[in-house]
Amino acid sequence: MFQDITVTDLLILKEKQAYTMIDVRSPKEFKEATIPGSINIPVFNDEERVEVGTIYKQVGKEAAMEKGLAIFSKKLPAFIAEFNKVDTPMTVFCWRGGMRSKTAATVLELMGIRANRLSGGIRAYRRWVVKYLETKEFGPELLVLNGYTGAGKTVILQKLQEKGYPVIDLEEMAGHRGSIFGQIGLTPSNQKKFDSALVTEMLKYEDERFVLIEGESKRIGRVYLPDVIFEKKERGLQIFINLPLEERVKNIIEEYEPWSKPELFQEAFSYIKKKIHTPAAKQIQSHLEKGEFEPAVKLLLEYYYDPRYEHSASHFQESQKMTIQAVSVDDALKKLLDILHNQKQSKIRA
CATH class of the missing domain: 3.40.50 (Rossmann fold)
Structure with a gap:
């Protein structure tokens, strides 16, 4: 089973060795803000994210998950191929450590690719940054x-x-x-x-x-x-x-x-x-x-x-x-x- 790690854990891992952070959010989200040094391998592109989000709001969580799974399953080979290019230990993250990073980490593990998941996602990282600037x-x-x-x-x-x-x-x-x-x-x-x-x-x-x-x-x-x-x-x-x-x-x-x-x-x-x-x-x-x-x-x-x-x-x-x-x-x-x-x-x- 993949391991959830904290922001502090992630920074320690980065300091000790070559390490890759992978943002699985959409390209638009990645462009707006990410963890510096991260690369983007999205579960959904911008249009797909909007589509799934609309279904979530208008129909419900279960219907949105079903649609998301249908979209993701079609692009799974290309998704795995991108991760196979990474030759260092890695951590995946999304907005708040939710379904996208969990899905990514689970699928990667099934394919024999080990990846940690950032607990709380980039939202937790943002809180850590704000606290650092306020207290350090x-x-x-x-x-x-x-x-x-x-x-x-x-x-x-x-x-x-x-x-x-x-x-x-x-x-x-x-x-x-x-x-x-x-x-x-x-x-x-x-x-x-x-x-x-x-x-x-x-x-x-x-x-x-x-x-x-x-x-x-x-x-x-x-x-x-x-x-x-x-x-x-x-x-x-x-x-x-x-x-x-x-x-x-x-x-x-x-x-x-x-x-x-x-x-x-x-x-x-x-x-x-x-x-x-x-x-x-x-x-x-x-x-x-x-x-x-x-x-x-x-x-x-x-x-x-x-x-x-x-x-x-x-x-x-x-x-x-x-x-x-x-x-x-x-x-x-x-x-x-x-x-x-x-x-x-x-x-x-x-």
């Missing part, structure tokens, strides 16, 4: 990368991560760059997906002396930073990257490629237009309509983003701050690497 302290010091918009903070963090430094990329997990234009070209995460990804990174780095993150506001796109990270970020060492305005404009143009989706940039600008001095707002609007993105970005920085950044950065104490003056992103990265290489973190604040 994150040990490492946070080194917070700040700078005017376009200073290349995200690129610098990515390069540091490639070099093996402990980095938590909040914007990547949020699916948002943190500005009014930040969702363009990205798929925003929901809170469940963001929290799960964040806890995974916190567990990964809990024994590090420090972790590098980007200076973010409480809200990033559609998600909010939990207090355990936001408050620690506010207390951390704030490293400010200063680049020339022209360099920042170039970086923004290269990252966003506004010519590929000009209508989205005009739409996003409409949300902040009233917050900008009228003559400048009209100039920005005109530049965007004509596809003149460099002058538009320059004016956006001067009249909107830079003043907001200066206001948000003013509340940090001088003892928390360190400034890196650089001429380019590569220059800033080199100077930051010199700091990280040549000084112990306990001395950076001195």
Whole structure:
């Protein structure tokens, strides 16, 4: 008989060996939120799940189970074939540890494939994540990368991560760059997906002396930073990257490629237009309509983003701050690497 395991059991198993977590819910449910690192082998596809659910509501549980069994039996060979590709120990789970994961685990056992089942399903995992974020302290010091918009903070963090430094990329997990234009070209995460990804990174780095993150506001796109990270970020060492305005404009143009989706940039600008001095707002609007993105970005920085950044950065104490003056992103990265290489973190604040 398959074994039911808890979330804690699952995390211990993952830590000890190569392990595969398999979400047997529908692809739509899997896309909305799952346990990070899981793969999706669904019992029902999206349409089948809706059909069975409708029968459950309109007719009853027994009729829904009968229909579900009829659907699943036809796809059983393909279902088993997918599991045969997995060459590690595994755990299956569904929404609340109900019929789908039980059916999957039972059928797999009949076919000689051993799989545990997560007790309580992803709902139990979500409760565990929420409790972790509410009750756990994150040990490492946070080194917070700040700078005017376009200073290349995200690129610098990515390069540091490639070099093996402990980095938590909040914007990547949020699916948002943190500005009014930040969702363009990205798929925003929901809170469940963001929290799960964040806890995974916190567990990964809990024994590090420090972790590098980007200076973010409480809200990033559609998600909010939990207090355990936001408050620690506010207390951390704030490293400010200063680049020339022209360099920042170039970086923004290269990252966003506004010519590929000009209508989205005009739409996003409409949300902040009233917050900008009228003559400048009209100039920005005109530049965007004509596809003149460099002058538009320059004016956006001067009249909107830079003043907001200066206001948000003013509340940090001088003892928390360190400034890196650089001429380019590569220059800033080199100077930051010199700091990280040549000084112990306990001395950076001195």
